Amino acid sequence: MAQRLIVVGGDAAGMAAASQARRRRDRRDLEIVAFERGHFTSYSACGIPYWISGLVPDRDQLIARDPETFRTDFDIDVRLRHEVTGIDLDRREVVARDLAGGGEVRERFDTLMYATGAVPIKPDWAHTDAGGVFGIQTLNDGAALRDWLEAEPKPRRAVVVGGGYIGVEMAEALIQRGLTVTLVEKAAQPMSTVDEDMAELVVGAMRGLGITVRAGLSVTGLEQRDGRVSAVVTAEGPIPTDVVVLGLGVRPNVALAEAAGIPLGPSGAIRVDRRMRVPGVEDVWAAGDCVECLHRVSGMPVHIPLGTHANKQGRVAGINIGGGYATFAGVIGTAVTKVCELEVGRTGLRERDAAAAGFEFVSVISESTSRAGYYPGARPMTVKLLAEKPSGRLLGAQIVGWSEAAKRIDTLAVALWNGMTVDDMTALDLGYAPPYAPVWDPVLIAARKAVDALAALGR
CATH class of the missing domain: 3.50.50.60 (FAD/NAD(P)-binding domain)
Known part of the structure; x- marks a missing residue:
């Protein structure tokens, strides 16, 4: 049998x-x-946000x-x-x-x-029979939101509640569909998957796209009119809206x-x-x-x-x-996302993670460009590294930039996975050509800055 x-x-x-x-x-x-x-x-x-935006048609x-x-x-x-x-x-x-x-x-x-x-995390206030309130967890959720956005009268205003990956990506999707978008986040900054100084760069880009960001603000309820959501209630007053998207995590x-x-x-x-x-x-x-x-x-x-x-x-x-043998080696939390053209990547520990785990560390932020500065299309890129004191072992990395940024986090993820120090990383033989990187890649520039920060502690 x-x-x-x-x-x-x-x-x-x-x-x-x-x-x-x-x-x-x-x-x-x-x-x-x-x-x-x-x-x-x-x-x-x-992929649901990109289907909502229309970038993925089917x-x-x-x-x-x-x-x-x-x-x-x-x-x-x-x-x-x-x-x-x-x-x-x-x-x-x-x-x-x-x-x-x-x-x-x-x-x-x-x-x-x-x-x-x-x-999905769904607070009590989100349990409502009002039309126009959506979570984004399944394809059926995405289909329901698309139908709402395309029905008459077409929604003109949207509120996204929650500023994690799904919230930020849905804010992008809705602004690309031509809606006026407000993102509400109860924490001090959206994008809590990166440190606040890096999240500030993301917020600046979102505001530059026309997204209104309301941070440090909790939602307490919803208002409705004629069976449809009409506003999100906050401590600072209602925010009128025609559709609410929940992005509060899972x-x-x-x-x-x-x-x-x-x-x-x-x-x-x-x-x-x-x-x-x-x-x-x-x-x-x-x-x-x-x-x-x-x-x-x-x-x-x-x-x-x-x-x-x-x-x-x-x-x-x-x-x-099935009778074979395999193991799962663990995780380091590598993830990427984007807000229109702005790319965000992270791997390893944030500052609060490193502190909670008991590490002593230095953190550095370096500014560079995605390509050689003279090459057309070069855009700014910010790299943040955390390195253990005094060993110099890489503990975490974050990148925010306008082009060719997000996938550079993979180089840092490989270094992190293999326990490299920032000193080791300065010698990495990375590819160079003006259309793709400066002579000193942004990853290498950040590693050098971390080495200098560790050396300064020893003087």
Whole structure:
């Protein structure tokens, strides 16, 4: 009798695990059933803002593999619109509700893959029956917002609540659609994924694009008129609007895990080992935005929900479930985004992360250009590095610039991953030609400045 793998969650991590397990074991040996409460499998949620803006014209361009591909090419029983409502580890079964046809199904498992992802943070004031209030978590969310933006009367004003990646990217998308956009962030600056001095550069660029940024301001409620949202209520008064987009971040979707007795880690996400197994629970694996992992620099468990991590973790879990051997080596938090032409990249620790982890460090900021200064199109670039005292080991990096900036963070991520010092980095043999970089690349200039800062401490 074939063993049975049940996958809870049909997006990046879950379907990566299912497909990798299938590559190693055929149906006679392993039956795979994947439950997904939504309408799609394996799609790019990160691409939704660019579909909203119109840069990506077709929703289906965001779908990497549709359910039928998994059914026919991978022999995986994908059950869309089935929401798992319970996991019984003693009886080795899951309970799922058929959201389309009604009723309930129970399925046994020998192995369980938990890949429920994350759920958006939604404060009490955002629970409303007023039209025009949207989260951006799924393709259905994106479709609902697009329909609202294209319906008559067309919205003219938008408020984005939250200044993280999704908030900033949605502000860009809406301004590109011709709306007047206000971004509200309760913290002192949007883009808390970088330090405040670097976030100031992002805010300046956003304001230059015509986005109104209201930082240090909390939303307390909504006003509506004729069943539609009409204003966002704040301590400084209402902000009139025709549409509200929530970009308040996410939390790990672990309600089912907690109820089943699957252990959580200190971050509030599911604790897993390097092979993506749940310790102490036989034949249960987890991956994606619902799990925590090791930060390679701080050495601390962290929850960093990114599609890059989810795909890698799912692949690792699937290889192991299929009888192979693979490990997930941890994360350093590398991420990039943009606000129209402005590019933002970060990796490793911010100043507050480094302080919380107990490091003593120097931080430096250097200004350079993306290309040779005389070459047409050269634009300013700001690089920030954190280096440990006195070793000089790189702890973190951030980049803000107008062109060729974001992907330079990858050079710094490789240096960070491999434990390089800023002194080591000054000797990196990076490519040079006037159309692509100055003689001293911005990465090298920043490394030299960090070396000088460390040397000054020793004098």
